[in-house]
Amino acid sequence: MPRLRRDPDAVGRIAEAFARFMGTGRFLMYMSGFVVVWVTINSLALWGLGWDPYPFILLNLFFSVQASYAAPLILLAQNRQADRDRVAIEQDRQQAERNLADTEYLAREMAGLRIALGEVATRDFLRSELRNLLEELTPDGDGDDAGPHRREDRGRRDGRGRKDDRARRGDRARKDERKKAGAAAVEATAAIETALATDAVTAPPAADPPAIDPPATERPVADPPATDPAAPPVPPTPTTPAAAAVADGPDS
Numbered sequence: 510m511p512r513l514r515r516d517p518d519a520v521g522r523i524a525e526a527f528a529r530f531m532g533t534g535r536f537l538m539y540m541s542g543f544v545v546v547w548v549t550i551n552s553l554a555l556w557g558l559g560w561d562p563y564p565f566i567l568l569n570l571f572f573s574v575q576a577s578y579a580a581p582l583i584l585l586a587q588n589r590q591a592d593r594d595r596v597a598i599e600q601d602r603q604q605a606e607r608n609l610a611d612t613e614y615l616a617r618e619m620a621g622l623r624i625a626l627g628e629v630a631t632r633d634f635l636r637s638e639l640r641n642l643l644e645e646l647t648p649d650g651d652g653d654d655a656g657p658h659r660r661e662d663r664g665r666r667d668g669r670g671r672k673d674d675r676a677r678r679g680d681r682a683r684k685d686e687r688k689k690a691g692a693a694a695v696e697a698t699a700a701i702e703t704a705l706a707t708d709a710v711t712a713p714p715a716a717d718p719p720a721i722d723p724p725a726t727e728r729p730v731a732d733p734p735a736t737d738p739a740a741p742p743v744p745p746t747p748t749t750p751a752a753a754a755v756a757d758g759p760d761s
Contacts, residue, residue, distance in 0.1 A: 520588050528586040531579060544568070627680060634673045 547568055551561045577596055735757040 521585060524585040525589060527579070528583045531583070583607040627684075628677075631673065632679075633669065637669055637673075 547561070548565065549555070549567065552563065574721050
């Protein structure tokens with residue numbers, strides 16, 4: 510017995526077709542005509558028919574069933590459209606990434622070609638060199654007028670050739686200077702990072718700051734002891750050893 514093959518997209522296609530049909534003016538016209546005919550027949554009892562008198566409960570039931578099926582079908586159609594939009598957006602993103610990669614590759618190639626063409630000899634330079642070589646190989650004419658004109662032309666060509674040479678040497682020197690400056694900047698950055706890393710590893714821990722005595726002007730001064738005016742004066746304390754021995758008396 511053959512097995513029935515289920516098509517998972519069949520319901521989705523039906524839902525999309527139903528939602529597409531419900532969003533047209535034809536559906537509105539059909540629905541309006543159906544309602545008018547239903548209400549007219551059941552209100553006037555034409556041809557003795559009146560299966561759904563006022564308030565048209567059966568018609569309301571049909572509308573309720575239609576709405577209960579229409580909402581899920583419309584949601585299903587919207588979900589399928591959202592999936593298609595997501596796939597289209599992903600393809601557009603991938604295409605944009607490929608275009609960006611191609612543009613960057615072409616930009617790098619153009620930059621490389623520009624750099625390579627900067628070091629190639631120009632057509633005027635080659636032409637002047639060939640003319641100079643041809644004039645050196647060709648013997649001078651017998652006429653007196655030919656010599657000055659030829660020397661003048663040769664001088665102009667030599668001047669243009671030397672100017673092209675100087676310009677080409679200047680471009681090459683500027684390129685070398687830029688390369689050297691970039692290499693020096695990279696080396697300086699690496700040296701600074703190495704020095705910072707070495708200082709961070711070998712730096713000793715911070716010691717507590719030494720205590721600083723306040724200045725003499727800020728030290729508290731002790732008040733002198735109070736003296737009684739009626740008491741006898743106290744003799745001064747001897748400062749020399751002999752005076753101290755006399756002051757101590759025989760008890761020492």
